[in-house]
Amino acid sequence: MGFLGNPVGKLGICENPYGYVKDLIVETTSSYIAENLTKNLDEVKEVVKSFIEEPPRREFGDFSLPAPRLSRVFGLPLKQTIEGLINSLKKVALVDRIDEVNNYVNIYLNYSMLSELVFNSIREAGLNYGRPCFKKPKRVVVEYISANPVHPLHIGSGRNAVLGDFLYRLFKFVGYDVERRYYVNDVGLQTAFLAFGYSILNKPKPPINFKPDHYYGLIYAATSIIIEISKIRKKLKEAGMDELPKLSELQRDLDILLADLSRVKERIPKEVDKLMEEITREENPEGKVNEIMRNYERLDPNYNFVREVSEEVVKGIAETLDKLNVGIDVWDWESDVIRSGVLKEVLEKAKASPYYGYYKGVPALMFRDLLNDENIKTRLKIPKALEVPPLILMRSDGSTLYTTRDIAYTLIKFRNFNADEVINVIAVEQILSQAQLRLALYALGYVREAENLIHYSYEMVNLPGMSMSGRRAKYVTVDELLESMASKVKNVMKDRGVEVTEEQALKIARSAFKFMILSTSPSKTLVVDVGRALDLKQNSGPYMQYTYVRAKSILDKVDNHVDWNSIDYSKSVKEPVKTLIWELSKFPEVISKTLESLQPEGLATYLIKVADLYNNLYDAEPILKEVDKGYRELKLAVTYGVAVVLKNGMEVLGLDVLDRM
Numbered sequence: 149m150g151f152l153g154n155p156v157g158k159l160g161i162c163e164n165p166y167g168y169v170k171d172l173i174v175e176t177t178s179s180y181i182a183e184n185l186t187k188n189l190d191e192v193k194e195v196v197k198s199f200i201e202e203p204p205r206r207e208f209g210d211f212s213l214p215a216p217r218l219s220r221v222f223g224l225p226l227k228q229t230i231e232g233l234i235n236s237l238k239k240v241a242l243v244d245r246i247d248e249v250n251n252y253v254n255i256y257l258n259y260s261m262l263s264e265l266v267f268n269s270i271r272e273a274g275l276n277y278g279r280p281c282f283k284k285p286k287r288v289v290v291e292y293i294s295a296n297p298v299h300p301l302h303i304g305s306g307r308n309a310v311l312g313d314f315l316y317r318l319f320k321f322v323g324y325d326v327e328r329r330y331y332v333n334d335v336g337l338q339t340a341f342l343a344f345g346y347s348i349l350n351k352p353k354p355p356i357n358f359k360p361d362h363y364y365g366l367i368y369a370a371t372s373i374i375i376e377i378s379k380i381r382k383k384l385k386e387a388g389m390d391e392l393p394k395l396s397e398l399q400r401d402l403d404i405l406l407a408d409l410s411r412v413k414e415r416i417p418k419e420v421d422k423l424m425e426e427i428t429r430e431e432n433p434e435g436k437v438n439e440i441m442r443n444y445e446r447l448d449p450n451y452n453f454v455r456e457v458s459e460e461v462v463k464g465i466a467e468t469l470d471k472l473n474v475g476i477d478v479w480d481w482e483s484d485v486i487r488s489g490v491l492k493e494v495l496e497k498a499k500a501s502p503y504y505g506y507y508k509g510v511p512a513l514m515f516r517d518l519l520n521d522e523n524i525k526t527r528l529k530i531p532k533a534l535e536v537p538p539l540i541l542m543r544s545d546g547s548t549l550y551t552t553r554d555i556a557y558t559l560i561k562f563r564n565f566n567a568d569e570v571i572n573v574i575a576v577e578q579i580l581s582q583a584q585l586r587l588a589l590y591a592l593g594y595v596r597e598a599e600n601l602i603h604y605s606y607e608m609v610n611l612p613g614m615s616m617s618g619r620r621a622k623y624v625t626v627d628e629l630l631e632s633m634a635s636k637v638k639n640v641m642k643d644r645g646v647e648v649t650e651e652q653a654l655k656i657a658r659s660a661f662k663f664m665i666l667s668t669s670p671s672k673t674l675v676v677d678v679g680r681a682l683d684l685k686q687n688s689g690p691y692m693q694y695t696y697v698r699a700k701s702i703l704d705k706v707d708n709h710v711d712w713n714s715i716d717y718s719k720s721v722k723e724p725v726k727t728l729i730w731e732l733s734k735f736p737e738v739i740s741k742t743l744e745s746l747q748p749e750g751l752a753t754y755l756i757k758v759a760d761l762y763n764n765l766y767d768a769e770p771i772l773k774e775v776d777k778g779y780r781e782l783k784l785a786v787t788y789g790v791a792v793v794l795k796n797g798m799e800v801l802g803l804d805v806l807d808r809m
Contacts, residue, residue, distance in 0.1 A: 716778025
């Protein structure tokens, strides 16, 4: 933390003002307890640190200590505990007063001293305020999005993209070395479905009015739907009249599929007609799809058209990510993982492993012994209630499964970047396959990789009134949502008498989209509410952008000059300045906690609180026209601190920082 200068009198700077003050209180009270009980100081500090809290209301102080709990844990009489805490804290210059209410020791800070500490720290650090210093920064790989190259990114993939981008930006902000990777799953059934339709249509190019991912996404959906229609029609022919319930169900499914196909046909009529004509002629169209999948995995050059169409889809996905201002450093292809030789290494190790066996007649890794060891389960973060079956390595025809290839890919990610950690941003529904992946790595002797592979899970996205399906082309794409939100931004700003460019509208729209995602815990289902996401008056990305622009415009009017030597710190006790200073002191602590939890919603909530408090100050009092020189400079210092915190916070969240709005 490194506090510089004497805490009594003229204050210096520290990396984390809030953390410094909190630690000072913990240190002081712990020393008193340790001296009275001849206990180890570090052990006492850990207990006190777990007990110290912020009161629910500001009038009860800045920090509070529950004397009964401390008394009970350390075996001290309650009265002695309270008196000892109060007497020891009176010696701390940063403490203004101490009250005892209902056996709680409430601590009120000296805001003249605290504000001097906070602003000296912000002034010294500038835009580095909140960035911790690590002697040896971690090297982290973040793999995210990794949507199958068969259709455009929908809003579910959009959530993945925004969460992964947040992790990248957080790690970069704190000084880690980070690499972003996208795993293109070009070896698999879904890609084979698209490639089948693509080959039937003689490898068509997208029309001028189509992005490639949108165009090929429709071909993928049409191919999938038509094959399903063929299967149902065959079943209808085979079903007897004595199976009326089954016939009724099949007919209902057929009607739904025909309606879905009709919707796709509105977009690509010629292609749908051609696919319908050719696929219905096939005796076994699914067999053709499986043939494409098998031969492509075998790296048969006659099936390179699978890679060809996948690359076209990826071009469209990359364009969407560019609109979203989300980057990728390395695009990894599943077929290249097969070529690399690492998959062969994995299979050879598996055959030599004591955990190798047969499950349902095919080669597999058996995890029963590992799962019986609670220590291993804890180290590998295997959920206690999760039932993990053996991992099938290969099908009966010799082809490998996705998770088998993922073992090899995980090793590539660790090795190529010399990574300390690899984070996979993958939906919560993949919790089983990710657990199997960690267990498989451990079983094959890759213990470090198994223990440092993190599944960053998130829940689904709920779009009211719509169920999504890539195979049916039933989704709202990120492209469409951004376009719609940008259009709404232009209308909202026009109503306010402001004209914005297409680029400005996109920056506001994508920031609104990102904040909507990041202000909701990844562990909760995200309900898309565009109106709320674009609210300029509260709790949104645009609201935060607007507040930053407001603070920056004030600083621009004084050429970013604050007369630091003229600040009257005694005015720091006035609200809402007082609470703003308190919140500004917390920014490094908030970043530290965000880094520990990797959850974005706490940072998002904190930044909105800072924005709310600053807007309250702006609406309640003059800043530039303040006649009291010392108070004016204090409010300008607050404005500078707010601008720094909001800019750095938005940088971590991936929101665009605008100069005007």
